[in-house]
Amino acid sequence: xxxxxxxxxxxxxxxxxxxxxxxxxxxxxxxxxxxxxxxxxxxxxxxxxxxxxxxxxxxxxxxxxxxxxxxxxxxxxxxxxxxxxxxxxxxxxxxxxxxxxxxxxxxxxxxxxxxxxxxxxxxxxxxxxxxxxxxxxxxxxxxxxxxxxxxxxxxxxxxxxxxxxxxxxxxxxxxxxxxxxxxxxxxxxxxxxxxxxxxxxxxxxxxxxxxxxxxx
Amino acid sequence: xxxxxxxxxxxxxxxxxxxxxxxxxxxxxxxxxxxxxxxxxxxxxxxxxxxxxxxxxxxxxxxxxxxxxxxxxxxxxxxxxxxxxxxxxxxxxxxxxxxxxxxxxxxxxxxxxxxxxxxxxxxxxxxxxxxxxxxxxxxxxxxxxxxxxxxxxxxxxxxxxxxxxxxxxxxxxxxxxxxxxxxxxxxxxxxxxxxxxxxxxxxxxxxxxxxxxxxxxxxxxxxxxxxxxxxxxxxxxxxxxxxxxxxxxxx
Numbered sequence: 001x002x003x004x005x006x007x008x009x010x011x012x013x014x015x016x017x018x019x020x021x022x023x024x025x026x027x028x029x030x031x032x033x034x035x036x037x038x039x040x041x042x043x044x045x046x047x048x049x050x051x052x053x054x055x056x057x058x059x060x061x062x063x064x065x066x067x068x069x070x071x072x073x074x075x076x077x078x079x080x081x082x083x084x085x086x087x088x089x090x091x092x093x094x095x096x097x098x099x100x101x102x103x104x105x106x107x108x109x110x111x112x113x114x115x116x117x118x119x120x121x122x123x124x125x126x127x128x129x130x131x132x133x134x135x136x137x138x139x140x141x142x143x144x145x146x147x148x149x150x151x152x153x154x155x156x157x158x159x160x161x162x163x164x165x166x167x168x169x170x171x172x173x174x175x176x177x178x179x180x181x182x183x184x185x186x187x188x189x190x191x192x193x194x195x196x197x198x199x200x201x202x203x204x205x206x207x208x209x210x211x212x213x214x215x216x
Numbered sequence: 217x218x219x220x221x222x223x224x225x226x227x228x229x230x231x232x233x234x235x236x237x238x239x240x241x242x243x244x245x246x247x248x249x250x251x252x253x254x255x256x257x258x259x260x261x262x263x264x265x266x267x268x269x270x271x272x273x274x275x276x277x278x279x280x281x282x283x284x285x286x287x288x289x290x291x292x293x294x295x296x297x298x299x300x301x302x303x304x305x306x307x308x309x310x311x312x313x314x315x316x317x318x319x320x321x322x323x324x325x326x327x328x329x330x331x332x333x334x335x336x337x338x339x340x341x342x343x344x345x346x347x348x349x350x351x352x353x354x355x356x357x358x359x360x361x362x363x364x365x366x367x368x369x370x371x372x373x374x375x376x377x378x379x380x381x382x383x384x385x386x387x388x389x390x391x392x393x394x395x396x397x398x399x400x401x402x403x404x405x406x407x408x409x410x411x412x413x414x415x416x417x418x419x420x421x422x423x424x425x426x427x428x429x430x431x432x433x434x435x436x437x438x439x440x441x442x443x444x445x446x447x448x449x450x451x452x453x454x455x456x457x458x459x460x461x462x463x464x465x466x467x
Contacts, residue, residue: 044293117275118312118371122326122378123302125295132329137316 004185008175014194016170022088022157023197024166027150029093034100039130041105045181052101059098064159067091072163088160089212096153103145147205151198168193226251226413227272227382228374232281236269241267242278243437249382253360254414256424256445260435265417268307269386273304286381301413302330305375306385309390311367312360313374314317319346320355331378338377349403365396368401382413386403389420421464425449433457 005012040052059067071094072087083089111134119129161170172190176183227249234242241264249255257265270276272283274290282288285304289332289414292298314322323342327333333341349369351362359367368388375383385404389397401423408414408427418424424431424445431448433441437455441448449465454459 009315112312114310114312115314118306118308118314118374119325120298121273121275121301121304121306122374123298123300124326125298125328126327132325133314133316140316183347 002186003073003184004041004179005189007174007178008189009177011171012189012193015166015168015190015203018165018167019154019157019193020197022085022092022160022165023150023154025089026092026096026157027153029089030096030100030149031146033097035104035135037097037101038104038108039127040134041101042108044126056098056101057117059095060102062095062154064091064095065162067095068159068163084160088157088163088165091158092153096149096156099149099152100146103142103149104138106143106145107140108134110141111137143205143209143212147202150201150205155194155198156202163200178186181193223252225249226253226286228282228284228417229268229272230282231286232268232271232278232283234271234276234278234280242271245281245439247432247439247442249413249415251381251413252411253414253429254408254412254427255430256428257415257417257432257433257434258419258421258424258460259440262436263434264437266386269384269415269417272384273301273306275306298330302326302378303381304401305380307368307371307375307383307385307388308346309387311342311359311364311371311391312368313370315359317366318356318358319351319362319370321379322359322370325391326374326378334413342373342377345376346370348376349373350399359403363396364392368392368396368400372400372403372407376407382415383407385414385418386417387417419464421449433460435460 004097021178024152037052037055040048040057043049045071068088069100071082071091075087093181115137116129120126121130124132157167158169166174168190172186175186175189179186225248227247229247230243232242232245233240242392245268245457255266258370259265267276271278272285274283277292285300288300288301314325317325317464320339320342323345324335324338326340327341328335343352343355346355349372351369351373352463354362354366354370359370377425388404389400392400397420404414404423405415405427416423416428428445429442431445432439432442433448433452433454441452441457442452443452448457449461452461
């Protein structure tokens with residue numbers, strides 16, 4: 001068993017790092033784009049609201065694997081080719097942005113309307129009141145749901161295994177082919193890899209949640 | 217107050233109408249508020265007095281008529297409207313202090329984001345204003361740590377930090393415990409004495425008598441009477457106002 005880990009450590013380590021890299025990059029993309037979409041969804045400008053709603057409904061209701069196919073094999077047909085890794089980041093990030101948007105939007109709706117009203121009465125523009133008053137309060141209430149979105153997203157990166165990215169799930173396929181007798185060990189190693197990312201995240205989320213809690 | 221207002225119009229509402237669905241909440245409102253004038257708006261609940269107050273800085277959009285502030289028509293949306301609102305201070309019934317910011321930050325937000333003042337300049341002025349309303353020593357607390365009366369005084373300081381041309385008060389003492397009402401009214405009375413133009417929606421008849429130049433009585437979306445406090449309280453002309461006053465003053 002020890003020998004198995006010594007022999008396969010480099011592959012597992014690289015695969016783990018690849019999953020981590022995919023998760024962090026896609027997560028950042030999803031957070032930024034999702035927040036922007038949420039701002040669009042509550043904006044007074046009708047076309048922006050429509051655009052964001054269209055985006056969310058499209059990505060939320062499409063299986064992630066189909067999004068992967070579209071980005072990696074569909075986009076080259078309209079002369080926009082991306083590599084497997086970049087394509088995977090885009091697929092996971094664009095897909096997850098829809099869920100981030102809905103989580104942030106629910107947070108925005110949970111902020112009392114009087115807060116935005118007071119900001120507008122002071123002369124803040126819509127963007128300023130969102131940035132200075134509404135979003136900082138909204139994020140506090142969406143830390144737990146965003147934590148869930150993040151964990152789901154980390155696991156969703158496994159689909160990249162089907163698109164030539166050697167992350168944890170791809171290493172599972174490879175290792176189990178080579179070590180048929182030790183399949184349980186292989187599984188345990190891969191599951192441990194995912195948990196190494198998600199379990200500490202859950203801890204961080206609960207810490208952040210306590211730190212940012214506001215008195216009302 | 218004894219000082220007469222300047223006679224120079226600052227806020228003017230002409231033929232203002234508003235509906236909430238089928239409900240005609242503001243009906244043909246004509247009202248002019250002069251610079252330096254303190255107008256107290258009273259009336260039964262549902263009479264449209266809060267809506268009137270909120271229409272002046274377009275927190276409520278009107279469907280018909282015109283509102284001008286200092287000669288400028290209220291824009292419909294966007295940056296122009298924001299600029300105009302920055303000259304109109306507003307104090308809400310439920311205070312609406314920014315929950316995630318300290319008292320000091322609450323007062324500094326408008327001047328730093330809207331007026332682009334430096335932090336130092338804004339902080340100095342914010343501390344002066346907080347001292348003026350008597351909550352200077354609470355500057356570093358968050359709103360939830362303050363009593364209602366203190367929160368409302370901070371809200372007044374926050375509005376004053378923008379050097380508004382006019383201040384709107386939408387039932388500023390209605391959410392307060394009785395023993396805290398006076399501390400807020402005292403601040404408002406001193407503002408009135410200093411010549412601030414004010415529109416105050418309230419049920420505090422003592423404040424109206426003491427500080428108002430004019431009392432506007434509303435019922436069912438209309439302005440029924442508009443008179444000096446002495447005339448209104450001693451000799452109301454409409455039956456509706458007589459009835460209202462008899463209910464609130466005789467106990």
